[in-house]
Each structure stands twice: as C-alpha cells, then as structure tokens.
Amino acid sequence: MKFSVDQKIFESFPDFKMGVILIKNFDNSRKMSSVEGLFRGVSAQRGKEFAVKKLNEDAMVAVWDRVYGNLGVNPDKKLSGFKELLRAAKAEESVEYESALKDLSRYFALKYKLPVVAHDLDWICGDLWLKFTDGGEPFRMKNSVDVEDAKEGEAGYVDAGGIICRYWNADECERTNITRRTVNAVLFIEDMSKIHADQFGEMLKEIQDSVSKYLGGSVESYVLGHDHYGVDMGIHGRVNMNDSKIPAQEKAYFEMKKRAELSASEPVKDAAAAVKKVKKSKPKRSLELSDADLLSGRIKVLLMQGVLRAFASDVDESDFRIKVEQPNDSENGDYACGVAFQLAKILKMSPLEVATNIKNSMPINDLVDRVEVAGNGFINFFLDQRFLENEVAVVLEKREQYGKLRAGANKKIIVEYSSPNIAKPLGVHHLLSTVIGQSLHNILNAVGFDAIAINHLGDWGTQFGKLIVAYKRWGKKKSVEKNPINELLSLYVRFHDAAEKDPALEDEARHEFKIFEEGDSENRALWKWFVEVSIDDLRNIYDRLGNVHFDYYQGESFYEPMLADLLKEGKENGVFVEGNEGAFVVMFDDENMSPLVVQKKDGATLYSTRDLAALKYRIDTFKPEKILYVVDVAQTLHFKQLFTAVEGFDWYGDEGEHISFGRMQMKEGRMSTRKGNIVRLEDVVDEAEKRAVKVVKEKNPKLKDKELVGHEVGVGAVKYSVLSQNRTTDIVFDWERMLSLEGNSGPYLQYTYARAKSILRKSQEVGEMGNFVEDGDDVAGKTRNVVAFLPKFQEALLMAAKEYKPNLISNYLYDLAQRFNSFYNNVPVLKSEDKEKREARLKIVEATAQVMKNGLMLLGINVVEEM
Known part of the structure; x- marks a missing residue:
C-alpha cells in the first residue's frame, strides 16, 4: 500500500x-x-x-x-x-x-x-x-x-x-x-x-x-x-x-465492556461473576518426535552411556540434558556436544575434566571413527569413513524412500491450508498458505505421520444470497461454465454496483439467502452448482502450481448440521453465555481478548461457530495428534480466541495450533493486477513462467522443451522463494533473486540436480573421457564434506517437522548444493584416471542428486533433467 x-x-x-x-x-x-x-x-x-x-x-x-x-x-x-x-x-x-x-x-x-x-x-x-x-x-x-x-x-x-x-x-x-x-x-x-x-x-x-x-x-x-x-x-x-x-463480535465486546463498567459502580451486580470466563490460553503442546533413528540420536545414546558410566553415583539423568549439535567447522567434527559444561557445575569439576571422563567411558561403536575433547570442554565426534561409504549405498538402495522416518508412525495429523472462498479468485495470501501447507503435509508424512490435508472452503454466508440474485438477473450458464470464478466474481461485483443505486436489492438478497437456508430447492441447486464449478476451477489453478493435494474439500456448510448440538453443549456447560440483546458469546480472562460471538441475537451463527464445530468433528472422526491451521498472521487473535474457547469442552485436548505466516511484499512494488487491489495467484504463476522461460532461452537456446522447463523453473522459483524464508516473517518477492542460477534460489538447486544428472549421463555415453586430471590437495576433504552431509538430511527433516518450518529443508538443500558444486569443481570425477575412484565418485554424484530430489519434493518442487 x-x-x-x-x-x-x-x-x-x-x-x-x-x-x-x-x-x-x-x-x-x-x-x-x-x-x-x-x-x-x-x-x-x-x-x-x-x-x-x-x-x-x-x-x-x-x-x-x-x-x-x-x-x-x-x-x-x-x-x-x-x-x-x-x-x-x-x-x-x-x-x-x-x-x-x-x-x-x-x-x-x-x-x-x-x-x-x-x-x-x-x-x-x-x-x-x-x-x-x-x-x-x-x-x-x-x-x-x-x-x-x-x-x-x-x-x-x-x-x-x-x-x-x-x-x-x-x-x-x-x-x-x-x-x-x-x-x-x-x-x-x-x-x-x-x-x-x-x-x-x-x-x-x-x-x-x-x-x-x-x-x-x-x-x-x-x-x-x-x-x-x-x-x-x-x-x-x-x-x-x-x-x-461494525462486526457483531465487536459490538458485543463493547456492549459487554460498557455493562461491566456500569455494574462496577453497583456492588449488587458483579459483572465479572455473572458469566463463566474461559481461562487464559495455555502454552501449546509441541510435537514429541523421537530422534532415535538419527545419527545425532545414536550419538546421544553413546554420550548418555558415557556419562552414567563415569558419574553414575554423582548425577541423575534428570540433572542434565544432552543436546547434540552440528559444528559449522568440520575440523570440530561432524557432531559435537557441550554437556560437560552442565555437569561441571554439578560435579564441581572443570568442563575439560568432565568431558575427558565421558569420552574415556563411552563404549566403542562402529558409527564413530574417533572422539576428541576440545580445549574448552566440547566433545567432538568424527564419523567412521566406512559408515559414510555405506551411507552412499543406502541412499542408492532406498532412492525416493531415503530420509524417511517413523517418528510419527501410527499417529494422524491434520493440516488445513489454502482455504479459499467459493466464487472468489485465489489471492497471493492463498499462495503462501497453499505452498507452506502442502510442504508441511509432505514433511509430516515423511516423518511417519498419516497426514490428512483439508481444504476448508468458505461456502456459506449471506454473500450467496447476493450471488443468487445476481445470477438470476444477469447470469449466463455457459459463461459461468467457461470461466467459473471470474464470471461469478463479475456477477458479485455487478450486484454491489447495482445495490448502491437500488438498495432494495439488498433486501432481495437477504430474502433469497433466507429461503436458501430454509431449503428452497432452486436456490440450493444453484448454490451447489456454484460450489462445484468453483472447486473445478480451483483444481485447475492447483494443477498449475503442481504437487498440490487435498484429501478433503470440506466447506463451512459441511458443519452446519452440527451447530445445534454444539450450541446446546456450550450453553449447558457455561462456555457460551448470553451477551448483548440475546447474542451468545465466550468471555475470556485475558483483558486483551474481546468476547467471541458464536450466535447472533437473531439466532444466526458465525464462522467462529463453524470453526468450533469443525474442531469437534475432526477430533471425533480422525483422533489426530494435532490439527494445524496454516493461515496468515492477521488471524492470530481469532485462533487464540478459538483455542482458548474450546478449552472449556471436555472433548478438546490441545489439538489445535495456528501455523501463522507473514505477508508477501514485492521488492519491485506492487504487482499489476487485472482488477481490484488483490494480487491473484494465477497472476504470480503467469509472471513467474514468463520470466523463467526468458531466462532459460537466454542461458540455453538449444534446450528442448524450453516452455516445460520454464514452467517448472518458474513455479519452483516461486515456491522456493516462499519456503526458503522463515514463515513467521514477511516474505519478500524479488524476481531477480528468485530466478537466479546462483545463490539461494530454486533454480540454483534445480540446476545443481540437472548438473549432477548431466555428469551421470556423460558417464554412460562416453565411458572414460581421457585427458585425465590428477587429484588435487584437498580431494579427501571436499569429498568427505559432501558424503558426511548426506545423512544429515534426516536431521533437517525431523527439525522441520517439529518446528513446522519448511525453510529448514531449504537451508539443508542449499548447503548440500554448495558442498556438491565445490566437490565437482575441485575433485576429478569423469576425468579421474583411477577407475575405482571414478566409480566411487559417480556414486556420490548419484546419491547427492537423489537427496536433492527427495528434498525438493518435500517442498513441492519438481526437478528437471536438463537446464
């Protein structure tokens, strides 16, 4: 703005x-x-x-x-x-x-x-x-x-x-x-x-x-x-x-506030005691995911054994917490731990002395080549070379399954994302919700959960009365079928323009919605058709984005039959209390939270009521570990109210969690739009494809399927631009940086994969290349830098699942790409004279490509074989 x-x-x-x-x-x-x-x-x-x-x-x-x-x-x-x-x-x-x-x-x-x-x-x-x-x-x-x-x-x-x-x-x-x-x-x-x-x-x-x-x-x-x-x-x-x-919820809040202020001067009427207030919201219960299958988890076991052997009579497991980290400098090992600093305070010893005792007490293990104690007391672990060589073979054996974990096995988790309104175009905020939500769904599936993807559609409300009036007056079936969302939006806009000149149209719309709610067959059929053609149109746009999947499309209307029982339960247990002129609300202890209106004075419900019903339905039906709502930060208050309100019901066990994300900002300023001030998702995809095709043609004029590659590169650039940034901050769209073949971008990672595949194709096509190159000084270091990093893919995956942050996968992939490109630029692969070395290095190239592909698929980004 x-x-x-x-x-x-x-x-x-x-x-x-x-x-x-x-x-x-x-x-x-x-x-x-x-x-x-x-x-x-x-x-x-x-x-x-x-x-x-x-x-x-x-x-x-x-x-x-x-x-x-x-x-x-x-x-x-x-x-x-x-x-x-x-x-x-x-x-x-x-x-x-x-x-x-x-x-x-x-x-x-x-x-x-x-x-x-x-x-x-x-x-x-x-x-x-x-x-x-x-x-x-x-x-x-x-x-x-x-x-x-x-x-x-x-x-x-x-x-x-x-x-x-x-x-x-x-x-x-x-x-x-x-x-x-x-x-x-x-x-x-x-x-x-x-x-x-x-x-x-x-x-x-x-x-x-x-x-x-x-x-x-x-x-x-x-x-x-x-x-x-x-x-x-x-x-x-x-x-x-x-x-x-003014929304009814806000009116109720200010009326309640006024009444409470008036009653404060009348000791007989204690407004605070007159209603049941829901307590302040509790801290969210985080996902409990075991790291036992990870290298860091196995090293943690070794450390625990060493601590208990060295100091069994002096410390208890509850006295300390072992945290295994990945050092930035490979000279400090592949993994490191500073537990000696915690124990030094308990044991009244120096960290160096504690660390040495732990090291000497740890059992021998084929995972670790050696353990060193740094001068300050850190315990550094260096992985065994034979283990690393075997890990390359494991990658090539498991292929697409490599990296997957069972930490969430036998548990369900629901991810709600995208959630557009029927008859309205997908906006740029839907892009963020869709891309982040789909990636989280992929990540949670990969750590073993049965992840269920739900698209919660806005398909209920008085706006459908207006749309019904508009369609009956000006709509054409063929026009809607040809371009459903744009045509329905055009009808909706036309209604508002006409209603400004003829306010009686608003009364007509209210009447149409009223008889619709009462079951009028014509209006019900129209509404059902609006929903069906809109979903078909939405699917087309999701297909353009690629790798977008939903297990269920469930609109607000799905929960309408459940509202009466929910309202009855809430009123009986005192969570829903009567507020202004017969409206029912939820009151909160937290003074910064306004009351949540669940039923208007005329008996009508709101989206907050349907959100509560959706929570109950999902908990009863799926019994999930968590229900994640991938919705922008502007809805933070709503979800805080929702999850606090539902704590008053016996069936809720802290399943709900708001996975918020920031707003999108264009570095070049606002993106041009065809109408209004909403940046449409399809506008972003169009722009990305156009720019990517231009880049591909400039970089490789002889490439076949330039348009197809341009599509994958453009869409991948958009997705990666979202998923490489911390979702809790505003997400900046910088087209030049997004489409660069250098630096932290989607095309850079796709290019790294394509480069690896090109090496593998050449090895099959020409065999030995001749003009052999001798190994340089740091071949072993550059090679190990890649191989030792491959198994850390699982570490990034588990942390991304725990923190609901896909950018942790992006960070890993960018690091891997840099390591691989450094390896290829400094280590002879096809030009290595030693056949055994050449084959071993080609396996590293193949394993790296496989891990890159697996990681990009978690982000919903397709790879390309050539760029």
Missing part, C-alpha cells in the same frame, strides 16, 4: 512537512518499564513547564491552534494529539498505559511538542491519503462502536475503509489503534513550525533509533514535502474494510 499527501494540503499549508517511520516485525507485546519511564519523565517535565503558563502561550501549540482555526475548528474544543498530552501533563492527570510503542510516540510528542501518531499498518485498507475529506467518509472513534460521517473539508488520514485519523491528529480510530498485538506500524510526525530540515531529520533519526533499541524489527524513515509526497509502505493491509459496518 502507498501513503501520499494530497497536493492541496501543501497548497493550503506551505510550511507543512512530515516524517513517516515504518516499523515492521517488531515486538510490542511486553510492558517496558524503561519506555514507560521515559514518557512519565517527560510528562512531569512538561507539567512543571506549563504549571506557570497557558498552553496557547507556547509557540508550538499556537501554530496548531492557528491550523485548526483556519479549518473552522475551535482549537480549545478539538485539541491536537500532542496538545491533549500537554493538557494532561499540566493537570497532572495519569495517562492509561496501552503499549510500548504508544508510550514511545507519546514521549516524542511531548519532547518535541509535535504531533506523533502511530497506526497499525496491517489494518489499513488500500492506499492511505492525508487529504481534505469529501464529506461522508465513515469515522469510528477509538474504543467505541459509534460511527460518524466526516464533514466536507476536514483534514484527515483516509483509506478505502474510512478515516483512520480525524482533524489532522486529534481523533484516532479504533481500527488502526496500536495494541500489544501490533507487529507492523507507521508513525506520522507532523510539522507546521518551520523546523529546519536538518534538525527535523535528526529528530526522525532519534525516534528511529529508539524504536529499534526498545522494540526491534526493521525501521525506515522518510521525510515528505512538496517535492516528495508519497511512500510505499510495503504492507498489503486489509481488503474490503468499511468502518460504517
């Missing part, structure tokens, strides 16, 4: 300039006494200053009073943000703590006597403007459900959903309010007082440094003025927000 200042603002206020500070992926969850202390300190300082003078006597305040006056606003009734802080400081009023970022913004507002306002970037809808309002834009005040329409000519921050800050900086809205859950934010610093540009830049630098120091994350600052009046904020934000339409 982009933020811009309308030129009319500069024309009306020539002295105006502003700072924009973007803060991404920061931690605002903790209460920081140091930050709070800064704010309290400067507040006291300003309180003393204004104890002896009036606010409007201050030059900085007077400037903004004039600004407000020029707009026809009484500056004594409508105070700018920083003036309100000065007023509170003067009156020695305490300001309620909200969050660390909020305190920092208040601190700098008081320090510089300038408006400094913070907004949650993830809740901004579309592009944001500082402009004069047209009139009629909705504004919802912070901590309220009351909505007012702006008057014409107000100066405010306006996006597609309404006004997020009114009268410049005086009134903040509820939607973009900073909370402890905020992870991406923007600070606006406004100046009308002709502060010199250098001084203003220093102010911004101080704010930027303080944010980095206290909150972390990535921080960027910009100065906007006449010549530079816009900045790309690099976040997609929300779609289709409308501040004039």
Whole structure:
C-alpha cells in the first residue's frame, strides 16, 4: 500500500512537512518499564513547564491552534494529539498505559511538542491519503462502536475503509489503534513550525533509533514535502474494510465492556461473576518426535552411556540434558556436544575434566571413527569413513524412500491450508498458505505421520444470497461454465454496483439467502452448482502450481448440521453465555481478548461457530495428534480466541495450533493486477513462467522443451522463494533473486540436480573421457564434506517437522548444493584416471542428486533433467 499527501494540503499549508517511520516485525507485546519511564519523565517535565503558563502561550501549540482555526475548528474544543498530552501533563492527570510503542510516540510528542501518531499498518485498507475529506467518509472513534460521517473539508488520514485519523491528529480510530498485538506500524510526525530540515531529520533519526533499541524489527524513515509526497509502505493491509459496518463480535465486546463498567459502580451486580470466563490460553503442546533413528540420536545414546558410566553415583539423568549439535567447522567434527559444561557445575569439576571422563567411558561403536575433547570442554565426534561409504549405498538402495522416518508412525495429523472462498479468485495470501501447507503435509508424512490435508472452503454466508440474485438477473450458464470464478466474481461485483443505486436489492438478497437456508430447492441447486464449478476451477489453478493435494474439500456448510448440538453443549456447560440483546458469546480472562460471538441475537451463527464445530468433528472422526491451521498472521487473535474457547469442552485436548505466516511484499512494488487491489495467484504463476522461460532461452537456446522447463523453473522459483524464508516473517518477492542460477534460489538447486544428472549421463555415453586430471590437495576433504552431509538430511527433516518450518529443508538443500558444486569443481570425477575412484565418485554424484530430489519434493518442487 502507498501513503501520499494530497497536493492541496501543501497548497493550503506551505510550511507543512512530515516524517513517516515504518516499523515492521517488531515486538510490542511486553510492558517496558524503561519506555514507560521515559514518557512519565517527560510528562512531569512538561507539567512543571506549563504549571506557570497557558498552553496557547507556547509557540508550538499556537501554530496548531492557528491550523485548526483556519479549518473552522475551535482549537480549545478539538485539541491536537500532542496538545491533549500537554493538557494532561499540566493537570497532572495519569495517562492509561496501552503499549510500548504508544508510550514511545507519546514521549516524542511531548519532547518535541509535535504531533506523533502511530497506526497499525496491517489494518489499513488500500492506499492511505492525508487529504481534505469529501464529506461522508465513515469515522469510528477509538474504543467505541459509534460511527460518524466526516464533514466536507476536514483534514484527515483516509483509506478505502474510512478515516483512520480525524482533524489532522486529534481523533484516532479504533481500527488502526496500536495494541500489544501490533507487529507492523507507521508513525506520522507532523510539522507546521518551520523546523529546519536538518534538525527535523535528526529528530526522525532519534525516534528511529529508539524504536529499534526498545522494540526491534526493521525501521525506515522518510521525510515528505512538496517535492516528495508519497511512500510505499510495503504492507498489503486489509481488503474490503468499511468502518460504517461494525462486526457483531465487536459490538458485543463493547456492549459487554460498557455493562461491566456500569455494574462496577453497583456492588449488587458483579459483572465479572455473572458469566463463566474461559481461562487464559495455555502454552501449546509441541510435537514429541523421537530422534532415535538419527545419527545425532545414536550419538546421544553413546554420550548418555558415557556419562552414567563415569558419574553414575554423582548425577541423575534428570540433572542434565544432552543436546547434540552440528559444528559449522568440520575440523570440530561432524557432531559435537557441550554437556560437560552442565555437569561441571554439578560435579564441581572443570568442563575439560568432565568431558575427558565421558569420552574415556563411552563404549566403542562402529558409527564413530574417533572422539576428541576440545580445549574448552566440547566433545567432538568424527564419523567412521566406512559408515559414510555405506551411507552412499543406502541412499542408492532406498532412492525416493531415503530420509524417511517413523517418528510419527501410527499417529494422524491434520493440516488445513489454502482455504479459499467459493466464487472468489485465489489471492497471493492463498499462495503462501497453499505452498507452506502442502510442504508441511509432505514433511509430516515423511516423518511417519498419516497426514490428512483439508481444504476448508468458505461456502456459506449471506454473500450467496447476493450471488443468487445476481445470477438470476444477469447470469449466463455457459459463461459461468467457461470461466467459473471470474464470471461469478463479475456477477458479485455487478450486484454491489447495482445495490448502491437500488438498495432494495439488498433486501432481495437477504430474502433469497433466507429461503436458501430454509431449503428452497432452486436456490440450493444453484448454490451447489456454484460450489462445484468453483472447486473445478480451483483444481485447475492447483494443477498449475503442481504437487498440490487435498484429501478433503470440506466447506463451512459441511458443519452446519452440527451447530445445534454444539450450541446446546456450550450453553449447558457455561462456555457460551448470553451477551448483548440475546447474542451468545465466550468471555475470556485475558483483558486483551474481546468476547467471541458464536450466535447472533437473531439466532444466526458465525464462522467462529463453524470453526468450533469443525474442531469437534475432526477430533471425533480422525483422533489426530494435532490439527494445524496454516493461515496468515492477521488471524492470530481469532485462533487464540478459538483455542482458548474450546478449552472449556471436555472433548478438546490441545489439538489445535495456528501455523501463522507473514505477508508477501514485492521488492519491485506492487504487482499489476487485472482488477481490484488483490494480487491473484494465477497472476504470480503467469509472471513467474514468463520470466523463467526468458531466462532459460537466454542461458540455453538449444534446450528442448524450453516452455516445460520454464514452467517448472518458474513455479519452483516461486515456491522456493516462499519456503526458503522463515514463515513467521514477511516474505519478500524479488524476481531477480528468485530466478537466479546462483545463490539461494530454486533454480540454483534445480540446476545443481540437472548438473549432477548431466555428469551421470556423460558417464554412460562416453565411458572414460581421457585427458585425465590428477587429484588435487584437498580431494579427501571436499569429498568427505559432501558424503558426511548426506545423512544429515534426516536431521533437517525431523527439525522441520517439529518446528513446522519448511525453510529448514531449504537451508539443508542449499548447503548440500554448495558442498556438491565445490566437490565437482575441485575433485576429478569423469576425468579421474583411477577407475575405482571414478566409480566411487559417480556414486556420490548419484546419491547427492537423489537427496536433492527427495528434498525438493518435500517442498513441492519438481526437478528437471536438463537446464
């Protein structure tokens, strides 16, 4: 999204300039006494200053009073943000703590006597403007459900959903309010007082440094003025927000809050005791996966035996934890352990002495060639060369099965991913959910789980009443069958356009949905057809992505018959309590969690109700170890509410877990779209294929099947770009880097595989090559560097499953590719004169290719034999 200042603002206020500070992926969850202390300190300082003078006597305040006056606003009734802080400081009023970022913004507002306002970037809808309002834009005040329409000519921050800050900086809205859950934010610093540009830049630098120091994350600052009046904020934000339409869940929360505040003054009515509250959510139970089949697990057994033999009478197994690591430097062994440091404290010995005793007490094992104790007390293990040579043979024997584990054997795990809405196109956020979810499904299957893939479709709701009306009025069956999702979306958009001119259409849509719910055969048949043709269309796009699989397509409608029993159970056990005007909600102990509405006052249910029913159905039907929801970070609160609410039911055992991921950002800015502000998944695939085919043609003009190879390389590049990055951070799309044949990219790994296969083909085609090359100095080291790394594929696989992070597989494959390319560039393979060495090295090439292929398949990426 982009933020811009309308030129009319500069024309009306020539002295105006502003700072924009973007803060991404920061931690605002903790209460920081140091930050709070800064704010309290400067507040006291300003309180003393204004104890002896009036606010409007201050030059900085007077400037903004004039600004407000020029707009026809009484500056004594409508105070700018920083003036309100000065007023509170003067009156020695305490300001309620909200969050660390909020305190920092208040601190700098008081320090510089300038408006400094913070907004949650993830809740901004579309592009944001500082402009004069047209009139009629909705504004919802912070901590309220009351909505007012702006008057014409107000100066405010306006996006597609309404006004997020009114009268410049005086009134903040509820939607973009900073909370402890905020992870991406923007600070606006406004100046009308002709502060010199250098001084203003220093102010911004101080704010930027303080944010980095206290909150972390990535921080960027910009100065906007006449010549530079816009900045790309690099976040997609929300779609289709409308501040004039408050969700029932939020209304219930604010009504509950109001009633609780009123009842606090009436001792007879204790609002907190009137309802059963669900306790705060518990920490998630992690997957318990045994590492017994891994090399690190076998070495852990050796270490435990050594510890117990050396110190059986002095320590208990519960006193220490053995962690086996992989050293970065091969000179420190293939594996290492620092358990001696833990035991040294218990035994009152030096780590070196403890480590030596453990080493001397360990049993002899054919897995390990030698064990060394480093000077600091680390125990380093070097794998036996014969074991490594045998491991190459194991890879070639097991082929596609190599690396697979049984850690999750006889257990089921559900992965829900993609989850689009019927009759709407797949967006870029569905790309992330689909790619990450499918990879996790593959990884969990590979460690032994019976992984079940579910596509939870949005196929229920009042929007289908609108779609039914639109189809009956303007729809053509052949057009829908030819291009289902695009045509249904076009009908839906046409309905909204028509409803703006004829509001009676909304009543007609409500009627159609009502009779649909009651079982009207015509509407039911239409709805069923909409769902079927949409799923067919979705499958076509999934096929283009390749390697996307679902065991079940289950929409929200699937759970409708289960809702009555769920609501009855929840009401009987006191989890669902009556709230505003007959609505039923779940109340929470956690003050940062608003009530979860499960039934509206008219008896209608919500998607939260259907999510609860889905949980129960899945637990009853599949009895899974875990149910993973691969959904973007914006839904964090919903899942926290959901999993906390369900703790009130006896049938729940902590199965649910939200596997969140960040937003997608394009390095080159927004991607062009055919319509609207949604980046479509098929647009990304189209762009990737086009760019990849161009790269393939440039690199290898004689290659056969350029289009097919280009498709695999392009799609692989997109998937790898997602899966090579930590899913919890925003994912940056950089086309040039994605499609590079060098560095950490999908094409680089595919090229490494193709290179290995080319070597193997040549060995079959020409036999001995002649022009033999003698072995260099470090042939043994380069060879071992590859061979000793092959069995560590299983280590990466198990850790990726435990942490639900496919990027750990990507990291392994990139490391393996670098080791292999170093091996091939320095070790004669086809040109080795010694036949025995040549054959052994060809087996290493073949084994490496096989592990590369197995790893890429876990990521859902196909290999190509030639590039």
